[in-house]
Amino acid sequence: MSFRLDGKNVLVTGGTRGIGRAVVLSLAQEGCNVVACYRGDAEAAARLENDLAATPGKHSVVQADVGRADQVARLLDECRARLGSLDVVVHNAGAISHVPFARLELAEWQRVLDTNLTGMYLILHGALPLMSEGGSVVAIGSKAAMVGVPLRTHYTASKAGVLGLARSLCKELGPQGIRINVIAPGIISTHAAEGLSPEQEQRYRNMTALGRLGEPEEIADVVLFLASDRSRYMSGETVHVDGGI
Numbered sequence: 001m002s003f004r005l006d007g008k009n010v011l012v013t014g015g016t017r018g019i020g021r022a023v024v025l026s027l028a029q030e031g032c033n034v035v036a037c038y039r040g041d042a043e044a045a046a047r048l049e050n051d052l053a054a055t056p057g058k059h060s061v062v063q064a065d066v067g068r069a070d071q072v073a074r075l076l077d078e079c080r081a082r083l084g085s086l087d088v089v090v091h092n093a094g095a096i097s098h099v100p101f102a103r104l105e106l107a108e109w110q111r112v113l114d115t116n117l118t119g120m121y122l123i124l125h126g127a128l129p130l131m132s133e134g135g136s137v138v139a140i141g142s143k144a145a146m147v148g149v150p151l152r153t154h155y156t157a158s159k160a161g162v163l164g165l166a167r168s169l170c171k172e173l174g175p176q177g178i179r180i181n182v183i184a185p186g187i188i189s190t191h192a193a194e195g196l197s198p199e200q201e202q203r204y205r206n207m208t209a210l211g212r213l214g215e216p217e218e219i220a221d222v223v224l225f226l227a228s229d230r231s232r233y234m235s236g237e238t239v240h241v242d243g244g245i
């Protein structure tokens with residue numbers, strides 16, 4: 001299926017690993033011009049730059065922490081300089097950790113909230129003025145926000161915030177013809193899943209109707225749909241991509 005995204009200008013946060021990397025490569029293969037950011041892993045960034053060099057289009061990989069206003073401003077300067085305007089924004093950058101609430105320090109709460117929720121505010125606040133009618137925003141939330149997960153109170157709270165922000169913002173953006181939707185992934189095989197023991201992984205598999213973890217490309221496919229006009233009457237929606245948890 002063609003998503004007719006040829007020539008679209010896209011910003012993807014957290015684009016160098018896992019789901020974000022699959023999203024960047026899928027969009028570039030569809031003919032988009034992509035600016036992707038990452039926080040600190042320069043090797044993964046170099047790998048992505050190398051892979052993007054093989055696809056036509058104007059691409060750029062920029063170090064910028066989405067939780068830092070000054071770094072987001074620099075990232076958006078790059079979008080302006082390289083692309084001029086934006087058609088699609090994918091807020092994917094995410095931080096996670098596993099800590100019992102009783103031992104959850106304010107600094108760790110803040111780190112996760114800064115990336116997952118304040119990062120979304122900073123990115124959208126800066127990027128929306130570059131978008132016009134027909135624009136699409138896709139935020140990566142989490143199934144965890146719907147079901148609740150022990151040791152992840154900070155993470156689930158931030159992802160529930162992503163849903164609330166998107167639902168309200170869709171009403172402000174609708175009159176400008178800009179849509180915003182959220183994807184709630186289940187358990188996806190990324191860096192985040194690498195530390196699982198075989199027993200934990202089996203337990204997660206058993207939680208899904210399909211009996212397996214998801215692949216980053218299976219989230220990227222839904223991003224393509226939500227970024228494109230194929231979803232032109234969808235806004236404020238949350239799409240669960242979780243293998244039937």
Ligand code: NDP
Nearest residue numbers: 014016017018019038039040041065066093094188190191
């Ligand atoms: P990964 O850890 O594999 O990759 C995270 C990416 O985000 C990296 O490119 C990383 O860059 C970047 N990043 C992290 N923090 C920041 C920051 N503050 N500023 C800019 N970039 C940042 O994550 P996943 O692919 O697993 O997750 C992607 C999204 O999907 C997240 O929002 C996550 O919460 C969500 N999700 C994931 C699930 C899963 O099972 N994997 C399930 C449900 C939701 P660097 O490496 O340089 O730090």
